[in-house]
Amino acid sequence: MEISDAVTVLNSLAQPVRLQVFRLLVKAGKEGMCAGDLSRALGIPKNTLSFHLKELNHAELVDAEREGRSIIYRLRTERMRVLMQFLMEDCCQGRPDLCLPEPCAEDSCTPQECAS
Amino acid sequence: MEISDAVTVLNSLAQPVRLQVFRLLVKAGKEGMCAGDLSRALGIPKNTLSFHLKELNHAELVDAEREGRSIIYRLRTERMRVLMQFLMEDCCQGRPDLCLPEPCAEDSCTPQECAS
DNA sequence: TCCATAGTTCCAGAACCATTGAACTATTAG
DNA sequence: CTAATAGTTCAATGGTTCTGGAACTATGGA
Incomplete structure (x- = not known):
């Protein structure tokens, strides 16, 4: 990144x-939410929301998939993970307090060494 | 947050x-860097940089400390940690793939359960 | 005190962002 | 085909952000 x-x-x-x-x-x-439900949940006009969803989609942080009349939006979790890693790059060199390990596995986090 | x-x-x-x-x-x-060194390292005019440092400081993401003629800037790591937790809130409810555990300890990451 | 160095503040212009009404496209039901 | 629903696109407006020159404040050395 x-x-x-x-x-x-x-x-x-x-x-x-x-x-x-x-x-x-x-x-x-991973079920996601459709634009209309987001609009209702947040009380934001659909055109305004559409603008922001486009922004999120352009940043590749969400996926959009048509389903009937609705369009379902879902988070792209991998993107988030890569961003976090990028932000914390080199954090282990003398600064273990800032180090963020890999995301945890299925049910619990696994032990992990700092990649130094 | x-x-x-x-x-x-x-x-x-x-x-x-x-x-x-x-x-x-x-x-x-934790040694930090002074404004001048940052300016030189990035090749950005000091007034422009000062504007951005103020922005970071206002977000409480960096601390500023005068040391002689220089002003040393340091990251406020706690702030970053809290932000990450905020972003990933509720991620463990059926979505362990996104969960980010607590930062690791002194020299290596410690095993940790997902807070569900 | 005078000068040099380190940073900040002020300002104005250009660029960018967010919001909204109105018009548009796409899908489904009758 | 027509109407209704779900979303997007467009254009105009008002607001915010970024930049860099010039002037400013603060510290330390001669």
């Missing part, structure tokens, strides 16, 4: 509407 | 100059 790429993702999250959408999608999991 | 707070921190990172500063400060660790 490059700086400009990271800026795009961070920027897509650095806005109240989009961050709220992100959090709803975290909770929704 | 609240939405508006998270937006402030994310926004402070969502800009090329500031993200580069952040990464330099991650590497610099």
